[in-house]
Amino acid sequence: MKRHWMPLYIADYLAGTAHLTTAEHGAYLLLIMHYWSKGAPPISDEVARRVTRMTNHQWSKSLPVLKSFFLEDWRHERLEGELVQVAERSKANSANARKSHLSRSNLASDPQHTTTIYNQIINDEEGTRGASAAEIEPASEATSLALAFLKAAGLADQSKLSPGWYGLNGRAAMWIAAGYSNAMIVEETKLVVQRSTDLKPIAYFEKAFATAYARQRRPLPVTTTPPPEQANAGQRRPHKQGRIYDALDGQIALARAFEQTDRGGGAAGCSEASRMLPTGRCE
Numbered sequence: 001m002k003r004h005w006m007p008l009y010i011a012d013y014l015a016g017t018a019h020l021t022t023a024e025h026g027a028y029l030l031l032i033m034h035y036w037s038k039g040a041p042p043i044s045d046e047v048a049r050r051v052t053r054m055t056n057h058q059w060s061k062s063l064p065v066l067k068s069f070f071l072e073d074w075r076h077e078r079l080e081g082e083l084v085q086v087a088e089r090s091k092a093n094s095a096n097a098r099k100s101h102l103s104r105s106n107l108a109s110d111p112q113h114t115t116t117i118y119n120q121i122i123n124d125e126e127g128t129r130g131a132s133a134a135e136i137e138p139a140s141e142a143t144s145l146a147l148a149f150l151k152a153a154g155l156a157d158q159s160k161l162s163p164g165w166y167g168l169n170g171r172a173a174m175w176i177a178a179g180y181s182n183a184m185i186v187e188e189t190k191l192v193v194q195r196s197t198d199l200k201p202i203a204y205f206e207k208a209f210a211t212a213y214a215r216q217r218r219p220l221p222v223t224t225t226p227p228p229e230q231a232n233a234g235q236r237r238p239h240k241q242g243r244i245y246d247a248l249d250g251q252i253a254l255a256r257a258f259e260q261t262d263r264g265g266g267a268a269g270c271s272e273a274s275r276m277l278p279t280g281r282c283e
Helices: 010-016 022-038 045-052 056-067 077-109 139-152 168-178 182-195 202-217 240-264 266-274
Strands: 121-124 127-130
Touching: 022 045, 022 056, 022 077, 045 056, 139 168, 139 182, 168 202, 182 202
Parallel strands: none
Antiparallel strands: 121 127
């Protein structure tokens, strides 16, 4: 068994080691830390010396003082007692953990409790608690949705659920009442699991469901298409190209006037055409 920490009662330590030199303090601490981590004392004086990192000269001078803290074969009475207590606590903690896990497994497989997803009400001494059948969707639909959610989250084994996941059938009924579809819940659950390295609480998934549902119900943007431009040969154009067209139209009108003069002849035709000639005379 690995021991990552060691109890050190500072007042007791200082009271019992006030006569040690600085080097002997370091050597003694190294010896008891080695004892604690290994669960057993050094097997010989040479091993003990190597643990302290002392030279042979230093070791020969400090050995009588250091050995006064230990029994024969480098055993330490107080450390032995502490090791026994730690072993007993570790054994008790393991037993409690197994008992707690067994209890959760039994509750998850018991159809009489709402700690499984197959029930949505709780029966206790006062009667029935929780949502009534009129307030939630039929149990079969909620159960189907809850199972699909667990499968998407990778939690098909209900015995591994933490207490925060119990009563999931009731949560699924609320999702149905809110309008969340089975496909949306499965898709968003898979996305959350892909983005996360650890299992998120149900509230985290519900936030993702609400965001996706709001995104789906967001109205589409309204766009207006401008009417097509109408071609009008007689319309004046304010730009440079329009002025060119106007000049061309004038020349065409002048040419038509000459044609009429040539065909009609007479004073009237001459008078009509003369107004368009630069000289003002009929030719």
